[in-house]
Amino acid sequence: MTEAQAYDTDVFVDMIEAFRDLQATLCLVAPPPEATTELTATIEDVTNRLKEFEAPEGDRVARELGLRGIGHPVLVPYQATDMSDTGMLGSVTFSYAHMGSTNTVHGGVITMLFDDVLGMFVSRKGQPNSRTAFLKVNYRNTTPVNRELRMTASIDKIEGRKTFVTGTLSDGDIVCAEAEALFVQLLPGRP
Ligand SMILES: CCCCCCCCCCCCCCCC(=O)SCCNC(=O)CCNC(=O)[C@H](O)C(C)(C)COP(=O)(O)OP(=O)(O)OC[C@H]1O[C@@H](n2cnc3c(N)ncnc32)[C@H](O)[C@@H]1OP(=O)(O)O
Numbered sequence: 001m002t003e004a005q006a007y008d009t010d011v012f013v014d015m016i017e018a019f020r021d022l023q024a025t026l027c028l029v030a031p032p033p034e035a036t037t038e039l040t041a042t043i044e045d046v047t048n049r050l051k052e053f054e055a056p057e058g059d060r061v062a063r064e065l066g067l068r069g070i071g072h073p074v075l076v077p078y079q080a081t082d083m084s085d086t087g088m089l090g091s092v093t094f095s096y097a098h099m100g101s102t103n104t105v106h107g108g109v110i111t112m113l114f115d116d117v118l119g120m121f122v123s124r125k126g127q128p129n130s131r132t133a134f135l136k137v138n139y140r141n142t143t144p145v146n147r148e149l150r151m152t153a154s155i156d157k158i159e160g161r162k163t164f165v166t167g168t169l170s171d172g173d174i175v176c177a178e179a180e181a182l183f184v185q186l187l188p189g190r191p
Pocket residue numbers: 066067115116117118119120123124130131132133134160161162182184185186187
């Protein structure tokens with residue numbers, strides 16, 4: 001995205017943030033049927049308005065903002081705070097939108113975060129244009145929502161087109177989840 005478009009990008013991120021707030025709020029409410037029907041119509045109005053701006057893949061703002069999930073309505077936004085050639089540190093705070101049972105994060109969301117974080121790290125420091133071949137997650141403890149958590153990622157081995165990575169998600173000294181994954185770089189010409 002060019003510098004001239006940077007302002008538009010910020011505005012788009014604001015809209016995605018508002019959407020995330022909507023998702024989290026939806027998980028906390030119990031509106032009566034009349035209010036639900038009225039609100040559903042409002043959401044449909046917003047969707048129809050947005051459809052007026054559908055764009056070809058290369059021009060979509062969410063795609064341009066792919067890093068750190070910030071421009072994607074479903075991915076979990078995170079911060080990569082430190083990155084070397086083989087290791088990465090980061091932080092993430094899950095919201096009520098990511099809740100499975102009371103105040104703890106849905107396991108599938110944690111796996112999605114690992115796929116995104118490890119995939120980004122492999123793209124930058126391993127081999128670009130790689131895809132997840134496998135991703136194994138061990139859930140060591142429940143993961144709290146609304147709390148800043150620490151993430152690590154490391155590249156353990158590169159063999160030909162294969163990059164082997166591991167990651168952790170921790171709440172202070174408590175390891176919430178660990179992941180190990182293989183990313184395979186696509187052969188030239190493979191979509
Ligand atoms: C400043 C710049 C910033 C840029 C910043 C960009 C940021 C960008 C961030 C993106 C972050 C999103 C990250 C999400 C990443 C996904 O979520 S990708 C989507 C989910 N994954 C998929 O859809 C993959 C589907 N599968 C496939 O496409 C193909 O099976 C694969 C994985 C590409 C492999 O196919 P292939 O290229 O034909 O490879 P193949 O010859 O079968 O195997 C190659 C080697 O890998 C091994 N292998 C393959 N699969 C496996 C497996 N499952 N288990 C074990 N070994 C395997 C083979 O045994 C073989 O080993 P060797 O014989 O070489 O020792």
